[in-house]
Amino acid sequence: MARCWSCSRWVPLFLLLVARLALAAVEDGPLVNGDFEKAPTNGFSGVGDGPTSIPDWNSNGVVELVESGQKQGGMILIVPQGVHAVRLGNDAEISQDIKLEKGSLYSVTFSAARTCAQLESLNVSVPPASHNIDLQTLYSVQGWDSYAWAFLAESEDATLVFRNPGMEDDPACGPIIDDIAIKKLFTPDKPTGNVIVNGDFEEGPWMFKNGSLGVLLPRNLDEEASSLPGWIVESNRAVRYIDVNHFSVPQGKRAIELLSGKEGIISQMVETTPQKEYSLSFSLGQAGDSCQQPLAVMAFAGDQAQNVHYLPIANESFATANLTFAAKAEWTRVAFYSVYYNTRSDDHSSLCGPVIDDIRVWGLSGARRNICQGLGLVLMLLVMVLI
Ligand SMILES: *[C@@H]1O[C@H](CO)[C@@H](O)[C@H](O)[C@H]1NC(C)=O
Ligand SMILES: *[C@@H]1O[C@H](CO)[C@@H](O)[C@H](O)[C@H]1NC(C)=O
């Protein structure tokens, strides 16, 4: 009796411990020393003189802490946020062990700048998942940008790795990274009467409250592991995820700014009933980032395509547009790209474009029933004739 009592007393304690362990998964937000502002044991004083060990990170190869204002061959190195960042030399990498919830979808947000080489890229991985992020295109005149990459957690113990796959002649070249954060994503339920998932773009990667450049979503064809649940970026160029703290957003807190004309396409496959009529509606606006007009999008739904120009009405920063289409199959592709290649009027080089938000697709009543009724009538007539 006494033994049993003492075992049962340990069970809840054990369960509590298990629960605590399970709770140890990484929290949404910046990683530990994800901004590289924590001083190394020997201080920041040696920064610029070569590799130092970086608190909370493991490194391999030539990994250097760089400081804002630091010069290299007449070029000032770009530090995206704060005073420090890291630079990865040829084939160098940094990594941090993280605890994840197995089977969950995560998105990593980070800022990156290239230095001297034109063709710099970053291999971001949480093995076995990995992605090569091309840093060749400069989207903003600041010389750096934030990017997001998503992956499915295959185990609880994981390692996030950033590697410079480059082999430049000048070993001092290589991308600079900063401000690394993570967020566990969920796939929003399909709203009733709307077949689009996450059509309001409210679920997406981590954004820093003071990250004024938005977050770029690079090409990603894997619908299961998308930083923007429900959507894929099917073009070679990225689209920008924007927030209401720094941009005009038509609905809620987040929206998508389409960049680079036809080179920036987002799409979603939606479940439809063949022959049924549907309506696609969306908000089309401007981001409030001095983007040069005209702004327009090409909207696709199945075999329908429509060019919609943004025409500001009174003081509104957006307008609502719609198009009707008849589904041809059980899945219909809904896609958007910007018609023009826009840049900001203040610097003439930062890429910008029209904003889309609040995308809905719903069946127009009657269409299918009419067909069924018609078919029923024909069948009935046939039966009558046969009798
Ligand atoms: C990224 O690096 C990993 C490990 O070095 C490699 O296995 C993977 O193929 C690379 N990914 C891409 C997309 O290049
Ligand atoms: C942005 O916010 C972080 C903390 O989240 C802070 O350390 C940093 O100084 C801020 N940067 C700017 C430019 O305000």
Ligand SMILES: *[C@@H]1O[C@H](CO)[C@@H](O)[C@H](O)[C@H]1NC(C)=O
């Ligand atoms: C537009 O906004 C300004 C100030 O925000 C206001 O004075 C003006 O009346 C508004 N115009 C319309 C047409 O709503």
Ligand SMILES: *[C@@H]1O[C@H](CO)[C@@H](O)[C@H](O)[C@H]1NC(C)=O
């Ligand atoms: C679709 O847009 C037209 C004008 O472009 C408008 O008259 C109509 O009411 C809209 N329909 C819906 C369902 O929003």
Ligand SMILES: [Ca+2]
């Ligand atoms: Ca929104």
